Amino acid sequence: MRTGTIQLLSAVNVFAMVFCLLTVPGELENLYGAEAKYVAWGVFIAIGLAVAVILTYLQDREERNL
Amino acid sequence: MSIKTMSAAVAILLSAACAMTALSSDGEPGTSIREEAVTLEEYGRMVDEAAAEIRSETGMSYGEYCSYIEGILGSVIYIHGVDGTVTAEIVDTIDAGRTGFEWRGNGFDIYLDSYVVAGGTAAIVGAVTSAMPALAAVLAGTVAAVVMQYLSENDTPNGVVLHYGCYWTVNTPFGSFNVYHMPVLEYVGAQ
Numbered sequence: 001m002r003t004g005t006i007q008l009l010s011a012v013n014v015f016a017m018v019f020c021l022l023t024v025p026g027e028l029e030n031l032y033g034a035e036a037k038y039v040a041w042g043v044f045i046a047i048g049l050a051v052a053v054i055l056t057y058l059q060d061r062e063e064r065n066l
Numbered sequence: 067m068s069i070k071t072m073s074a075a076v077a078i079l080l081s082a083a084c085a086m087t088a089l090s091s092d093g094e095p096g097t098s099i100r101e102e103a104v105t106l107e108e109y110g111r112m113v114d115e116a117a118a119e120i121r122s123e124t125g126m127s128y129g130e131y132c133s134y135i136e137g138i139l140g141s142v143i144y145i146h147g148v149d150g151t152v153t154a155e156i157v158d159t160i161d162a163g164r165t166g167f168e169w170r171g172n173g174f175d176i177y178l179d180s181y182v183v184a185g186g187t188a189a190i191v192g193a194v195t196s197a198m199p200a201l202a203a204v205l206a207g208t209v210a211a212v213v214m215q216y217l218s219e220n221d222t223p224n225g226v227v228l229h230y231g232c233y234w235t236v237n238t239p240f241g242s243f244n245v246y247h248m249p250v251l252e253y254v255g256a257q
Contacts, residue, residue, distance in 0.1 A: 015192030017188075
């Protein structure tokens with residue numbers, strides 16, 4: 001995967017994570033209480049980090065290949 | 067076009083898509099008997115009137131009414147009216163199955179604002195962090211989200227908390243939700 005594509009995916013990953021963090025936990029809090037909000041925060045941050053780790057791995061591999 | 071410009075463009079397009087989704091998910095008029103924008107004070111008065119009507123029809127005392135509604139409804143919702151108004155849609159006042167009433171808001175005015183803010187913030191963060199390493203960008207995005215969350219919770223323009231025995235049907239990009247209010251008939255004004 002090209003470096004530029006990885007950067008683009010990284011930007012989309014950050015966008016998606018921030019958008020989800022600012023909208024979904026609030027909805028879940030209204031429906032299920034405060035605990036759901038914090039669980040949602042944890043889940044979204046974990047997903048964002050996991051995707052970032054994968055992208056970082058791909059980036060490193062790409063740079064080694066160059 | 068550089069990759070940074072392209073990332074910013076994609077983030078902004080995603081933001082616009084989210085806003086358009088929120089717009090297009092506006093509630094159906096359904097069986098509404100009237101639809102109008104009301105101030106929060108008017109909203110409170112109208113709900114109080116509806117509650118009084120139910121109590122007079124059913125003969126419930128205030129305590130019985132609260133217990134009855136409490137048995138049906140759930141948690142608390144915090145409504146942040148940016149311009150001091152909510153768009154309320156009053157539907158058929160009597161639900162035969164529940165001898166209660168429905169107060170259905172389409173969620174448009176309340177939730178569109180938050181989605182636009184969230185989409186805009188995410189677009190900016192995504193664009194700014196697009197040139198950063200993936201992990202650093204996620205950490206920066208998390209910090210930005212925490213800051214925005216703090217600001218949104220501590221800078222509610224009208225700071226209004228409504229506690230009423232009624233619910234809103236909220237249409238979001240993630241589906242429709244019934245958001246319930248506590249049946250405490252009180253109105254907490256601007257904080």
